[in-house]
Amino acid sequence: MSLADYVIRKASQAKAAARLLATVPTAVKNEALLAMADALEAREAELLEANKKDVAAAGGLTKAAIDRLTLNTKRVTEMAAGLREIAALPDPIGEVTKVWQRPNGMTVSRVRVPIGVIGIIYESRPNVTADAASLCLKSGNAVVLRGGSEAIQSNAAIVKVLAEAGEKHGIPAGAVTFIDNPDRQVSTLLLKQDKLIDLIIPRGGEGLMQFVVKESTIPVIKHDKGVCHTYVDDKADLAMAAAVCFNAKVQRPGTCNAMETLLVHQAVAPAFLPPLIARYREAGVEVRGCPRTVALAPGVKPAADSDWGAEFLDLILAVRVVDDMEQAMEHIARHGSQHSEAIVTRDQERATRFLNEVDAAAVFHNASTRLHDGYQFGLGAEIGISTTRIHARGAMGLEELTSSKFVVRGTGQLRE
Amino acid sequence: MSLADYVIRKASQAKAAARLLATVPTAVKNEALLAMADALEAREAELLEANKKDVAAAGGLTKAAIDRLTLNTKRVTEMAAGLREIAALPDPIGEVTKVWQRPNGMTVSRVRVPIGVIGIIYESRPNVTADAASLCLKSGNAVVLRGGSEAIQSNAAIVKVLAEAGEKHGIPAGAVTFIDNPDRQVSTLLLKQDKLIDLIIPRGGEGLMQFVVKESTIPVIKHDKGVCHTYVDDKADLAMAAAVCFNAKVQRPGTCNAMETLLVHQAVAPAFLPPLIARYREAGVEVRGCPRTVALAPGVKPAADSDWGAEFLDLILAVRVVDDMEQAMEHIARHGSQHSEAIVTRDQERATRFLNEVDAAAVFHNASTRLHDGYQFGLGAEIGISTTRIHARGAMGLEELTSSKFVVRGTGQLRE
Numbered sequence: 001m002s003l004a005d006y007v008i009r010k011a012s013q014a015k016a017a018a019r020l021l022a023t024v025p026t027a028v029k030n031e032a033l034l035a036m037a038d039a040l041e042a043r044e045a046e047l048l049e050a051n052k053k054d055v056a057a058a059g060g061l062t063k064a065a066i067d068r069l070t071l072n073t074k075r076v077t078e079m080a081a082g083l084r085e086i087a088a089l090p091d092p093i094g095e096v097t098k099v100w101q102r103p104n105g106m107t108v109s110r111v112r113v114p115i116g117v118i119g120i121i122y123e124s125r126p127n128v129t130a131d132a133a134s135l136c137l138k139s140g141n142a143v144v145l146r147g148g149s150e151a152i153q154s155n156a157a158i159v160k161v162l163a164e165a166g167e168k169h170g171i172p173a174g175a176v177t178f179i180d181n182p183d184r185q186v187s188t189l190l191l192k193q194d195k196l197i198d199l200i201i202p203r204g205g206e207g208l209m210q211f212v213v214k215e216s217t218i219p220v221i222k223h224d225k226g227v228c229h230t231y232v233d234d235k236a237d238l239a240m241a242a243a244v245c246f247n248a249k250v251q252r253p254g255t256c257n258a259m260e261t262l263l264v265h266q267a268v269a270p271a272f273l274p275p276l277i278a279r280y281r282e283a284g285v286e287v288r289g290c291p292r293t294v295a296l297a298p299g300v301k302p303a304a305d306s307d308w309g310a311e312f313l314d315l316i317l318a319v320r321v322v323d324d325m326e327q328a329m330e331h332i333a334r335h336g337s338q339h340s341e342a343i344v345t346r347d348q349e350r351a352t353r354f355l356n357e358v359d360a361a362a363v364f365h366n367a368s369t370r371l372h373d374g375y376q377f378g379l380g381a382e383i384g385i386s387t388t389r390i391h392a393r394g395a396m397g398l399e400e401l402t403s404s405k406f407v408v409r410g411t412g413q414l415r416e
Numbered sequence: 417m418s419l420a421d422y423v424i425r426k427a428s429q430a431k432a433a434a435r436l437l438a439t440v441p442t443a444v445k446n447e448a449l450l451a452m453a454d455a456l457e458a459r460e461a462e463l464l465e466a467n468k469k470d471v472a473a474a475g476g477l478t479k480a481a482i483d484r485l486t487l488n489t490k491r492v493t494e495m496a497a498g499l500r501e502i503a504a505l506p507d508p509i510g511e512v513t514k515v516w517q518r519p520n521g522m523t524v525s526r527v528r529v530p531i532g533v534i535g536i537i538y539e540s541r542p543n544v545t546a547d548a549a550s551l552c553l554k555s556g557n558a559v560v561l562r563g564g565s566e567a568i569q570s571n572a573a574i575v576k577v578l579a580e581a582g583e584k585h586g587i588p589a590g591a592v593t594f595i596d597n598p599d600r601q602v603s604t605l606l607l608k609q610d611k612l613i614d615l616i617i618p619r620g621g622e623g624l625m626q627f628v629v630k631e632s633t634i635p636v637i638k639h640d641k642g643v644c645h646t647y648v649d650d651k652a653d654l655a656m657a658a659a660v661c662f663n664a665k666v667q668r669p670g671t672c673n674a675m676e677t678l679l680v681h682q683a684v685a686p687a688f689l690p691p692l693i694a695r696y697r698e699a700g701v702e703v704r705g706c707p708r709t710v711a712l713a714p715g716v717k718p719a720a721d722s723d724w725g726a727e728f729l730d731l732i733l734a735v736r737v738v739d740d741m742e743q744a745m746e747h748i749a750r751h752g753s754q755h756s757e758a759i760v761t762r763d764q765e766r767a768t769r770f771l772n773e774v775d776a777a778a779v780f781h782n783a784s785t786r787l788h789d790g791y792q793f794g795l796g797a798e799i800g801i802s803t804t805r806i807h808a809r810g811a812m813g814l815e816e817l818t819s820s821k822f823v824v825r826g827t828g829q830l831r832e
Contacts, residue, residue, distance in 0.1 A: 019749070023773060100794060106783055108793050113775070115805050194629060198805045213610060213633045219806050220635065240828040247830040333435070355823050357439060359529070367522055367826030376831065377524050377822065378516065389531050389614045389819040390635050391807040403805040406793065407771050410783030412656040414663040415792065 003181070007189040010177050011144060011196035014117045017174035018142035022114050024170060026091040032169035033087035033134055037080040039165035040130065040158070044076045050157035051126065058150055061124075068125045069151055079130040079158075082381070086134045089380040092399045093140045106410040112402040114140030116198035119190060121146045121212060123204035126154040132201075133162055133176045135383050139401035142175045144197060146190060148204075149182035156180055191216040198403075203384055221396070224387035225311045226256030226339035228369040231328040231354070233345035234267035240366060241344040242276050247368040248342070250283050254313050256385060257340045257372040261308065261318040263328040266292070269321045273297055277319070285315045292321035309335035325350055332358055339387060340369040361387065361394030419597070423605040426593050427560060427612035430533045433590035434558035438530050440586060442507040448585035449503035449550055453496040455581035456546065456574070460492045466573035467542065474566055477540075484541045485567055495546040495574075498797070502550045505796040508815045509556045522826040528818040530556030532614035535606060537562045537628060539620035542570040548617075549578055549592045551799050555817035558591045560613060562606060564620075565598035572596055607632040614819075619800055637812070640803035641727045642672030642755035644785045647744040647770070649761035650683035656782060657760040658692050663784040664758070666699050670729050672801060673756045673788040677724065677734040679744040682708070685737045689713055693735070701731045708737035725751035741766055748774055755803060756785040777803065777810030 001009070040047070051071040058066055092112050099109035118141045120132045129145055136143035147155040159178040167173055179186055191200065194217045201221050202212040209224050230248055232241045248259035264272055269292065277287050277297040287293075288303040300319070307318040308331070322328045325343075332341055342364035343354040351365040362372040372395060374382020379397030386392045392400035417425070456463070467487040474482055508528050515525035534557045536548045545561055552559035563571040575594040583589055595602060607616065610633045618628040619639050628636055646664055648657045664675035680688055685708065693703050693713045703709075704719040716735070723734040724747070738744045741759075748757055758780035759770040767781040778788040788811060790798020795813030802808045808816035 019775070022775065102792070102794055106787065217629045219804060221806070237828070243828060243830060251831050351825075355825075359435070359438065360821065362822035362824060364824045365826060367824050367829040368831050370831035371522065371824065371826075371829060372822070373831075376518070378518055388635060390637070393819050394822050403809050405776065406778035406788070406810050408778060408780045408783055408787065409767075409771075410781060410787075412653070412659060413783040413787060414659060415667050415784050415786035415789075 003183060003185055004189055006181060007186055007193065008196070010179060011117065011190065011193045013174035014142040014144045014177040015196045017172040017177070018114065018117045020172040021137075021142055021175050022093075022140050024140070024172075026093075028170040029091065029138055029140075030087040032166045032171045033083050033138065035169045036134070036162045036165045037083035037087070039161045040076055040080045040083070043161050044073065047071055047076055047154065047157050047161065050153040053153040054151050061150065065124055069154070071126055071154060075127060079127050082131055083134045086138050086381055089138065089398060091138065092402050097404070104413050106408055106413045109407045111405050111407050112399070113405045115401060115403045117142045117144060117196060118401065119144045119146065119197045119200045119218065121187060121190075121200060121202045121204075121208065123148045123208060124151050126151045126158060128203060129155045129158045130162065132383060133159070135381060135398060135401060137166070137171065137175060139398050141401060142177065144177045144179065144190070146179040146187060152180065152182055187211070188215050191218060194218045201383060219391075221386050221388045221391055223256075223384040225337055226258070226385070227261070227309055227311050227335060227337040228257060228259050228340040228342075229261045229263055229328075229332050229336055230259050230342040230344065230369065231263040231322070231325065231332070232265060232268065232272060233325060233343060233347060233350060234265040235347040235350065236268065236344040237346055238268060238272050241272065242279070244342070244344055244366065244368050245276060246279060246283075248370055249280065249285060249317050250315070251368070251370050253315050255370070257369050258313070259317070259342075259369050260310060260312055261320065261335065263320050263322050263331055265325070266321050266323055269293070270296055273319065273321075280317060283315070285317055288316065288318050290320040293319045296321070311337070325354065329354065329358060336360065337387065339385070340364065340372040342367065342369050361385065419599060419601055420605055422597060423602055423609065424612070426595060427533065427606065427609045429590035430558040430560045430593040431612045433588040433593070434530065434532045436588040437553075437558055437591050438509075438556050440556070440588075442509075444586040445507065445554055445556075446503045448582045448587045449499050449554065451585045452550070452578045452581040453499035453503070455577045456492055456496045456499070459577050460489065462577065463487055463492055463570065463573050466569040469569040470567050477566065481540055485570070487542055487570060491543060495543050498547055499550045502554050502797050505554065505814060507554065508818050513820070520829050522824055522829045525823045527821050527823050528815070529821045531817060531819045533558045533560060533612060534817065535560040535562065535613045535616045535634065537603060537606075537616060537618045537620070537624065539564045539624065540567050542567045542574060544619060545571045545574045546578065548799060549575070551797060551814060551817060553582070553587065553591060555814050557817060558593065560593045560595065560606070562595040562603060568596065568598055603627070604631050607634060610634045617799060637802050637804045637807055639672075639800040641753055642674070642801070643677070643725055643727050643751060643753040644673060644675050644756045644758075645677045645679055645744075645748050645752055646675050646758040646760065646785065647679040647738075647741065647748070648681060648684065648688060649741060649759060649763065649766060650681040651763040651766065652684065652760040653762055654684060654688050657688065658695070660758070660760055660782065660784050661692060662695060662699075664786055665696065665701060665733050666731070667784070667786050669731050671786070673785050674729070675733070675758075675785050676726060676728055677736065677751065679736050679738050679747055681741070681744075682737050682739055685709070686712055689735065689737075696733060699731070701733055704732065704734050706736040709735045712737070727753070741770065745770065745774060752776065753803065755801070756780065756788040758783065758785050777801065
């Protein structure tokens with residue numbers, strides 16, 4: 001079989017499953033998700049064994065990458081818990097989001113339906129396999145999973161366990177389809193199947209995003225980088241500002257919603273920055289400052305031009321003292337990635353202006369950018385944080401994995 | 417200047433305008449739209465003169481294409497009326513679609529914001545220029561217009577009038593950007609500007625759709641073909657069914673929501689089809705039937721295999737007698753384009769099953785597929801009918817030209 005035939009066969013299986021899955025009742029989907037969770041735990045040994053092969057073959061990877069790749073009892077338990085949480089969430093499918101009557105007497109309603117087949121292209125972490133499969137399944141979508149080649153044994157084992165448990169509980173075969181051929185050409189071919197796959201969600205680094213956007217003839221929702229800023233206003237509660245800024249940088253620096261640049265109003269910088277920078281240093285944060293910052297906190301490394309707008313994903317922070325909120329907003333417009341942006345101030349008018357005028361998927365007043373997250377927002381679960389402006393922007397929950405359908409009920413209405 | 421520089425300069429103008437336009441107040445946008453409408457009427461002579469040049473140059477076009485291209489007083493008046501209608505519609509920007517509080521005390525709201533820069537790539541009709549520009553403007557988006565080369569003089573004149581009137585009334589320069597270089601390579605280059613353009617909406621035939629989907633690295637909302645069916649059940653009110661089926665085919669056959677195939681339950685076909693087919697013939701409709709249809713209505717041309725699933729866009733109709741609703745739904749799943757599908761029946765249970773199980777952007781019970789339209793649905797105006805499953809499916813109004821933003825108001829909330 002040629003690679004093209006292989007890809008078409010896989011995507012066709014998913015499409016056939018999607019048609020059946022669209023009308024599978026909520027109770028069946030939930031029971032299947034619970035059975036899948038049980039199966040992951042019951043067959044942990046199989047998963048760990050497959051994972052060992054991946055880890056053994058992971059010669060050239062960094063320590064951090066090997067850590068992301070590695071499965072253990074705790075991680076399998078977390079995957080199972082994730083599936084049970086998704087089973088407990090309300091089913092978005094069939095929800096009537098709006099209903100209205102027209103002057104000609106016909107009733108129009110808008111109903112949530114599945115998108116169809118969703119392709120997930122991701123890098124090393126095997127837990128994405130279970131997360132993405134369960135979110136797609138709950139929202140009535142078939143999924144085609146294309147994971148990183150370094151996790152192929154682990155991913156194949158997870159999908160085998162999920163699919164077997166699902167099929168025993170009424171989920172059509174093909175609903176969770178795994179691409180088990182690691183050939184890079186397969187991704188390129190997959191991205192051309194616009195008759196069979198309805199949406200591509202890439203999860204990974206910038207190289208992957210660019211590759212997918214360039215090659216895909218299927219709509220793409222990107223989960224791209226976050227260059228997030230916090231602006232501390234001269235009207236800020238400085239104790240609150242310090243807590244928010246510390247949290248936004250340090251709580252988990254490797255995530256897309258962590259703060260990368262701190263902007264501080266010149267009037268409060270002398271009081272605010274030196275103690276906060278000392279606290280950052282204790283936590284191992286490398287601070288790179290503008291000249292005014294360096295003058296206030298001797299020993300701070302001068303920031304290079306490339307530090308503004310950099311996504312460090314690490315314990316590194318750029319700090320700039322700004323003249324006023326205006327200059328902070330200009331800095332954000334120029335260097336931000338429209339992901340998550342925050343202001344700390346007690347001035348409601350300024351806060352409102354910042355929230356209105358700063359263009360980002362999420363804007364925060366007096367809160368940490370780290371809160372930009374499906375769970376934190378109460379969406380129940382998330383497939384990621386979209387940096388695409390259409391369909392779903394920011395944290396994406398189950399509702400964002402649906403499409404819609406107009407349902408019109410008439411009594412013989414015609415177009416005049 | 418190279419073509420690439422030309423395209424980047426145009427798209428950059430639009431992006432700069434988009435940032436300003438996002439916060440232009442509703443009253444300013446509405447006043448500008450009214451001024452633009454007035455200007456179109458006041459400068460009609462300019463528009464007609466430019467249009468004459470296009471028509472004179474339109475050597476190889478069909479009569480229908482020349483008709484679509486031609487402007488006259490009536491069409492200019494209609495364009496102006498369209499702008500005034502859009503001025504009267506509610507502004508979607510700033511609308512809070514949802515607001516909720518989290519257990520940690522922070523308030524999350526979801527607010528409509530503009531998408532940013534929308535590229536419209538379209539074929540001959542110059543009225544699209546005014547329609548698309550005004551819908552984008554009202555929804556706070558800058559627009560890059562790339563019309564067909566055969567209408568370039570007309571489109572340039574329309575944009576000149578709109579932009580001059582708009583700029584006098586507070587609309588930033590570049591908000592309506594026109595691509596005045598007819599080189600085909602310009603479209604290809606435009607479709608790669610994913611840092612400057614946020615969404616592409618192609619309007620035209622299948623060749624254009626395929627070109628755009630293949631070349632674009634920008635998200636695309638397709639307005640693709642409609643292969644629409646009406647199924648007449650044995651429990652139908654046959655008089656209503658005849659009226660609905662006549663309307664769906666004849667009222668305006670060249671549109672994407674016109675019926676292309678009629679499916680009739682075998683039990684009512686003998687009573688239903690002969691008089692309806694006679695009526696179709698009187699209206700100039702060429703009927704192409706399955707063997708059972710031909711047996712019922714002698715003289716009907718036998719349908720070829722390629723007639724099932726064909727988008728005729730003309731006074732041609734394929735007719736098939738089916739065993740039951742099951743077979744009708746199978747036919748639709750196999751040959752439909754998931755655009756607009758209808759059932760006529762008095763049986764509520766069957767209607768519900770059809771509406772639930774048939775996969776289409778709009779499904780109708782006892783109504784004509786021709787009603788799938790933004791105006792008919794009460795969306796106020798439409799940019800077209802999306803056949804893409806993400807972002808907006810089916811008739812797209814102003815709300816579908818928006819993105820969203822999470823706005824979080826806190827009191828110092830942190831990620832634990």
